[in-house]
Amino acid sequence: MAGIDLILGQVLTFTGAPFGPDPTSAVRHDRRGAVAIEGGRILATGDADRLGARYPGASRHDYGDALVLPGFVDAHAHYPQTRMIASWGKRLIDWLNHYTFPEELKFSDPAYAAETAGLYLDILLANGTTSVVSYCTIHPGSVTAFFEAAEARGMRVAAGKTCMDRNAPDGLRDTPQSAYDDSKALLERWHGRGRAIYAITPRFSPTSTPEQLAALGSLWAEHPDCPMQTHLSEQTDEIAWVKSLYPEARDYLDTYEAHGLLGPGAMFGHVIHLEPREISRLKEAGAGLVHCPTSNAFIGSGIMAVMALCTAGQIVGLATDTGGGSSFSMLRTMAAAYDLGQLRGTPLHAAQLLWLATEGSARALRMEDRIGTLAPGSEADLTVLDLSSTPAIAQRAALAEDIWEAVFPTIMMGDDRAVKAVWVGGRKALG
Ligand code: GUN
Ligand code: ZN
Numbered sequence: 001m002a003g004i005d006l007i008l009g010q011v012l013t014f015t016g017a018p019f020g021p022d023p024t025s026a027v028r029h030d031r032r033g034a035v036a037i038e039g040g041r042i043l044a045t046g047d048a049d050r051l052g053a054r055y056p057g058a059s060r061h062d063y064g065d066a067l068v069l070p071g072f073v074d075a076h077a078h079y080p081q082t083r084m085i086a087s088w089g090k091r092l093i094d095w096l097n098h099y100t101f102p103e104e105l106k107f108s109d110p111a112y113a114a115e116t117a118g119l120y121l122d123i124l125l126a127n128g129t130t131s132v133v134s135y136c137t138i139h140p141g142s143v144t145a146f147f148e149a150a151e152a153r154g155m156r157v158a159a160g161k162t163c164m165d166r167n168a169p170d171g172l173r174d175t176p177q178s179a180y181d182d183s184k185a186l187l188e189r190w191h192g193r194g195r196a197i198y199a200i201t202p203r204f205s206p207t208s209t210p211e212q213l214a215a216l217g218s219l220w221a222e223h224p225d226c227p228m229q230t231h232l233s234e235q236t237d238e239i240a241w242v243k244s245l246y247p248e249a250r251d252y253l254d255t256y257e258a259h260g261l262l263g264p265g266a267m268f269g270h271v272i273h274l275e276p277r278e279i280s281r282l283k284e285a286g287a288g289l290v291h292c293p294t295s296n297a298f299i300g301s302g303i304m305a306v307m308a309l310c311t312a313g314q315i316v317g318l319a320t321d322t323g324g325g326s327s328f329s330m331l332r333t334m335a336a337a338y339d340l341g342q343l344r345g346t347p348l349h350a351a352q353l354l355w356l357a358t359e360g361s362a363r364a365l366r367m368e369d370r371i372g373t374l375a376p377g378s379e380a381d382l383t384v385l386d387l388s389s390t391p392a393i394a395q396r397a398a399l400a401e402d403i404w405e406a407v408f409p410t411i412m413m414g415d416d417r418a419v420k421a422v423w424v425g426g427r428k429a430l431g
Contacts, residue, residue, distance in 0.1 A: 005037050011046075012069065063420060067407060071358075073131045075267065082322065091299055138172050156195035218260065262281065288366075294320060310360075334356075384423075390414075
């Protein structure tokens with residue numbers, strides 16, 4: 001039985017999306033659980049004694065009371081914004097012009113892109129995030145740098161060249177044709193190579209002409225298995241700007257829909273100020289919605305109706321939106337989702353937060369059969385959380401009467417100190 005690893009700890013497995021009347025009824029908790037892995041895949045998950053008996057020759061990695069979870073999946077981030085995270089005081093459009101675009105210009109230098117991509121992915125692993133869906137910059141070299149850095153770490157990532165052909169500074173604009181050609185060449189080089197996924201990436205309607213959106217819609221029609229990522233309905237000023245740029249559109253979503261950019265595999269970031277037609281079309285189309293709570297607070301965007309949308313059966317993932325988001329950590333992101341949910345009167349349960357940060361994001365990427373769960377056959381990306389990682393957390397967790405009270409202090413107060421071990425593709429990456 002050489003080659004089998006048995007990861008031991010507390011284990012939570014979901015039997016469905018926890019958005020029914022009792023979120024905990026969709027979860028199985030093994031107080032003494034195990035995940036058996038071999039050849040980069042999960043063989044079995046369940047009771048430790050049972051799996052120990054089934055795989056007697058396995059190498060054992062005992063994490064005691066720590067919680068074994070699927071690696072976190074960050075469904076929307078901008079790795080090129082790593083170095084300007086936590087930039088003060090601006091709202092979306094000014095924030096883009098003042099902080100973001102000057103930083104993204106630096107990615108014309110492939111060495112800068114490579115250095116930042118490596119730094120960024122190491123920060124993610126330290127935070128227990130094993131997969132991310134990232135924007136790159138307009139520069140094809142920024143995409144290559146990112147996929148190379150992910151490949152070197154064995155991570156499953158999705159990423160794409162950010163396309164913009166208007167309302168961006170010199171040096172950060174392409175054209176409809178070059179956006180199509182560059183994206184196609186990168187897609188053909190990277191999509192499906194190892195664990196790489198190419199995401200077709202128009203930044204958002206204000207920075208693309210209708211011609212560019214249509215060109216990327218054509219590319220997506222030629223490669224419908226690729227995800228398509230963009231921003232939708234983040235700030236009220238942005239929505240008014242979209243209305244003026246696209247006077248014929250019924251609403252913001254229609255600017256994408258009219259150009260072939262709505263369908264299964266679409267991942268729309270933010271989706272805060274949606275109109276009823278947009279909500280029903282997103283559901284009909286099977287598109288994914290991505291909640292970016294730290295960013296929505298940090299840039300002052302508003303509060304997404306995440307509970308209502310999840311309960312209504314929409315596909316929803318969770319994301320940092322680094323560096324509009326103020327953290328690289330999915331734990332800090334879950335805490336922000338909880339806080340914003342409270343402000344709407346709909347707090348998310350710990351089970352719902354953990355599910356969104358793993359399987360929910362994987363579903364939005366249409367990758368739930370590969371990542372984001374502990375199901376047999378899934379790729380062996382695991383994050384092991386110490387539920388008593390600081391004195392403040394430990395004293396609260398010590399009073400817990402069930403697993404949810406034990407894990408919630410780490411969700412609300414935890415950070416990279418809580419990440420005890422990380423396994424990527426069946427190999428220990430940390431801990
Ligand atoms: N909308 C268009 N570009 C961006 C970006 O980089 N970050 C955020 N938060 N929103 C955007
Ligand atoms: Zn974004």
